[in-house]
Amino acid sequence: MMDYQLTLPTLLRRAESLFAHKEIVTRLPDRSIHRCTYGELAVRVKKLAAALHRLGVRQGDRVATLSWNHSQHLEAYFAVPCMGAVLHPLNIRFSADDLSYIVNHAEDKVLIVDQVLLPLFEQFKDRVNPSRVIVIPQAGTDAGFGAGSGGRAWTDAGFGAGSGFGESRVAAGYLDYEDVVASGDASLFEPFEADEYAAAFLCYTSGTTGRPKGVLYSHRSILLHSMTSLFSCCGIGVTETDVVLPIVPMFHAGAWGFPYNCTLAGATQVFPGPYLDAESLLELFEGERVTVTAAVPTVLRNILVALDADPQKYGLCLRVFLVGGSGVSRHLVASFADRYGIRVVSSWGMTEMSPTGSTAVVSSRLQKASKEEQLDYAIKPGLPAPFVEIRARDEHGFIPWDGVRTGELEVRGPWVCSSYYRGAESDGRFTSDGWLRTGDIVSITEDGWIDIKDRSKDVIKSGGEWISSIALENALMGHPSVHEAAVIAIPDPKWVERPFAYVVPKAGMAVSPAELQAFLRGQFAKFWMPDGYAIVDAIPKTSVGKFLKSALRAQYINEHPPRD
């Protein structure tokens, strides 16, 4: 067989040769719509790569982005790995402190920053030292960032002559992204195809302890992972006829792989830019005839609220709404299916696994099951993707796959990481035989369906018995007046830990602890019932929209100081 390395230039070439006329659509910061084609994108990618090379970027160097989802970010997604360098999207929801740590830890050589995100960059620019900062000019945005930008200058003195620098759209001290692209000579682009195991992409994930840790994806892992969204057997099955809008940010786990997956399939890509509110998204869904989208459950919930407010308002073509990041409720899945004919596909993954691990597919057994049982399964993380292997263990060893016993899930596969970047502390994340410990407490059914009972750090152990915070949350979020609910473990002198619920009512609604307690009664064993409820305006969330339970635990302790 041919020695055909699975590298990103093969994807770029495929899109350029087969899908040159297909579109990439972006909502710009001024809310206008920008359109380009894969053909145009491929030329700009080559020019950007050639220009970055001229700026000193070499094989293995890191190039960071601080960007929303848009076509220029997609250009960087290809240009940087296709020239053999490593793309490093920065999570804009990290603190300035973490961002400066990450940029320095990764030794990012060049930074590409959205003009609208310069205020964030300015918060840590004095603590980092890239050789160049390239700003993507964005019409209709306030460019008044120059005054405080200090003495640093990341422009290339010998670079801009005649390339429009005299009237640059970006402030002094920065390179203009469009000038950089314009300056590149596409004919000088040299695709990196030597080694599929070479590094291509770097993501930092906020660990539970300590500093964020880097996960390095290879060309091989990205290309193999790209298949998951194209597989029908993963419940998504993206094709060239699809119009895909990844709501999940390109700065978070590579937007779950969609920018690469869609390019492989030739699907139309639609990027929402900075507008992630439900109305803006629904407008794009309708206007661009979006068929596939992906987001965390919080966004899904917001979209449902907006849809329900005026069910006839939008004409949608959505066939699949992929959710991940945290569990989804029956209510959400059933509402989308029954009221809008949209299939919500639950999935599970981690930045450490590129990120797709499993999806809740409709199996042949489920096809014949009752609607209720189908819903039971639709909210689970699902069946491992092809090439992903799973097992789980408790303190006694590997658990049987009986759907009852629980243990920590371990995974392996060609797109699962085996260590953190630059030797960061692994926190015991890897087993001695090379599997990744996920930190998720799960049961596994006889036929391999994963059901996440809790995060290992969120488990409530009461009187020696486990209580699933996730099960209680999903039940509470099924109450008609509840918008969100998070359940945490609180200290208890007798039972060691007891559950306590933080609940956000729906807009304009009220709900009482007594009402909630009555609602849960009968659904759970008596000892699972929360010891108390706090009705709150909002639940703190992580940078990727998950409930930040550590903050709730701290808040509880703060409000209920232990007596001694």
Place this chain on the structure above:
Amino acid sequence: MMDYQLTLPTLLRRAESLFAHKEIVTRLPDRSIHRCTYGELAVRVKKLAAALHRLGVRQGDRVATLSWNHSQHLEAYFAVPCMGAVLHPLNIRFSADDLSYIVNHAEDKVLIVDQVLLPLFEQFKDRVNPSRVIVIPQAGTDAGFGAGSGGRAWTDAGFGAGSGFGESRVAAGYLDYEDVVASGDASLFEPFEADEYAAAFLCYTSGTTGRPKGVLYSHRSILLHSMTSLFSCCGIGVTETDVVLPIVPMFHAGAWGFPYNCTLAGATQVFPGPYLDAESLLELFEGERVTVTAAVPTVLRNILVALDADPQKYGLCLRVFLVGGSGVSRHLVASFADRYGIRVVSSWGMTEMSPTGSTAVVSSRLQKASKEEQLDYAIKPGLPAPFVEIRARDEHGFIPWDGVRTGELEVRGPWVCSSYYRGAESDGRFTSDGWLRTGDIVSITEDGWIDIKDRSKDVIKSGGEWISSIALENALMGHPSVHEAAVIAIPDPKWVERPFAYVVPKAGMAVSPAELQAFLRGQFAKFWMPDGYAIVDAIPKTSVGKFLKSALRAQYINEHPPRD
């Protein structure tokens, strides 16, 4: 990222752990139906592998099969590569002379033979020298082959004691497959997972000249190729809910990958055994609720004839009928779609490419096209599969992708071979930069659709202009009275070559050359019209069901000796 080798044991483990209860269904030679599960299959695979090891099979050794499509063949498909050896299915349609050549060339160490195929094996058994011959006992078949089996004995003297050999179901001199499996100790099975580039599978393809040539598939190439049938974007999108019946034989290009693809997806597999007639297949389609099937156009045509004979007879669940091996006609595609709601997906490939190269998908552009244009595209070989790259050239260099200019198609990709087994003459099949020359004369549209105009060896060059034999054949097969048509080049003193058509009328129908000529007139330029027609009972075919045009050319010359 983890060093996770793409090897076949990972597929076996997946099926065993996730799809243990899913079925593999076989029609046995006595027409009864045999059922087993992936769980049972996995145990038998391990036992077979352990037993083969005990019989002396080691890593890299070749184990040949002479078998129809059935569950034991599937066991060998996994047991042999999963122990690090190489499975080598023998094409039962090759001549005994070629088969003995192939077995000796491959140095097959063990042969596994269907009891019903022993008469074929007996034709060349004295010319080959495997260390063991294992016979799959098949109920209801005539086992009376022993008399002429001569003095050879491939049994293991120390093997059968107590394993039922005293009353073996197979003749003396052979091992009983079921005894072999029963003797294996599954706990001794050692999965081969060290190197995805290792050899796993060997296919011989009948070249246009000389002896058949071997193509060696690796674990990697098989696993990457397995994705093609699972991709929605290839128009097939097999899932766990599918019931797949590959009519294409497992001894031909690995049944186009379906045995492996289906195992990866967890689909139910249905094997027709030796019964490939339309009625037997239709019975299985209906009885087992088959959703996906695959065959050459000849079989598709036969099935259409049987369906049309009594359109209400069968209740079918077929959603996709994949065809390949040679071109399919508009008439066939339209008939299946309009009358039976079955989508015929045209595909193209070669044994040298594992074999899938392209499939005729419905692109976003075609979705909006007229039904006629959709049909124009549905009969083309289609768009290259993900990870397959194409180009074509004529005597002047690479041709533009304009849908008009023609040249020989060249391909590369991770499942395309780079040489023939054991240094067999490559006939100039590989370019200096490592692409495979396919021998197909094609045009390529602007958006990458391949259209095969002819085999390079079948091209008719008349007065310096090319005439497509395939286009004429497809037009003739659109005539209501024509069953099959093959067009060849005949020598012509003035034009060098001219087209001549061999035509088989439909059963009970008659057709005249004048009628055919009138039918073609207006569809083609005048110089394309065949110089003559021969109405015949059958067209000779190759071992894989393609028109054997070399035989027709010889027949023509024989019947029309050149005057001098």
